[in-house]
Amino acid sequence: MSERPDSPCILSADSKNFDSRVLENSHQGPVLVNFCSSTATICSSLSPVLEKIIHVCQGRALLVNIDVEADETLARNYGVISVPTLKLFHRGEVVASRHGYQPEEAVRRLLDQYMARESDLALADAVDMYVRGEQQAAYTAIAEAVACDPDNPRLPLTLCKLLRHEQRYAEALKVLNSLPDYHAGHPEIRRLHDQLTFFVEYDPERDRASLEARLSGDPGALETRRQLVAHHVVSEDYAAALQQLALIIEQAPGFEGGYASLAMRRLFNLLGEQHPLVLEYRRYVR
Structure with missing residues (x-):
């Protein structure tokens, strides 16, 4: 999959220039990375679809092709196990992944979420x-x-x-x-949504010290623990919030329809899958 010299918005990349062509450019606009193979028929079918979309974008997005056979390291680093795999980069991070052949409308809608309008x-x-x-x-x-x-x-x-x-x-x-x-699945919108589910439960009239004092006398007061979780999240003390959620799961996993497990997943989304706290508490959520 070589570069098209007549299109400055369609590039190829490898390990040597990946940072400049993908990561750096993604701070200017979305970069759609196509992990592909010149020997795969499905990749040959998808490429003209992607090129057509990028042409219509008129410079508001880039398409970067990476031949996985020529550069196995990049494919391995980004968890690519089949081709074609599309990964959309925005502000230096992967914000979406798609596997296999993608309809034109689906790719357009994905890019539309991140292109300047x-x-x-x-x-x-x-x-x-x-x-x-x-x-x-x-x-x-x-x-x-x-x-x-x-x-x-x-x-x-x-x-x-x-x-x-x-x-x-x-x-x-x-x-x-x-x-x-199609908006609810946007990563930033999902994170804000998950954050707000805690904020709406936050009661500034019930200070943290009083909640902790009540729990010291009644460790089974699960609603009080729930209030304390909200306090911790609002103050960005995520370790303390996860600790309280773990205690709820240990005491009563079915409390409020599995509130603690859902809340823990929402905190995982806020923190990111590779955050040390997520790795520590992942065992509580199956």
């Missing part, structure tokens, strides 16, 4: 309004942008981050819960 300009203006203290005007501008471009996930994401800033957690969570599936 006209509505992003309206979003930037709205954020400026918010910073100037024009909160209501900012919210109105974002709502109008959503109406014009409902496929841009950065619009509801930013809206909900502003609501979170104002501690309007329930409103923000309601917005996220109303999003279509």
Whole structure:
């Protein structure tokens, strides 16, 4: 899979130039990496589809082809076990993976979540309004942008981050819960959603010391532990939150329909799969 000299948005890469062509460029816009093989028929079928999509993107995204037979190291490092495998890089990280042949519409929708759009300009203006203290005007501008471009996930994401800033957690969570599936699967939206599920349970009137004092007298007060988990997450003390969730699972795994296991998975998503705390507490979630 060689580079197309007539297309600056379609490149090839190997271990030597991967950082510059993929990781560095992904801070400017999405980079779709196609792990492929020149000997695989399915790869030959997918390549023109990808090239067509990138051409339509008009410089807002890159396609980088990596021949797994020529560079096994990159394939191994990124867990590629079959071709074609697509990995989308954004801001230096893999934000999505797809395996096998992909329909054109599916790839377009995936890239659309990360490419700059006209509505992003309206979003930037709205954020400026918010910073100037024009909160209501900012919210109105974002709502109008959503109406014009409902496929841009950065619009509801930013809206909900502003609501979170104002501690309007329930409103923000309601917005996220109303999003279509193709937005709900966006990594940043998923993380914000998972964070807000703890924030809505946070009660500032019940301070941490009083919750801990009650638990010292009644270790089986599971609802109190749940409140303490929320306090820990809001203060970003994730180790303490996971410890409380582990205690709930040990005492009553079925509490509130398996609350602790679900909450633990949400914290795993916030922290990232390779975080030391995730590796430590993974055994509690099957």
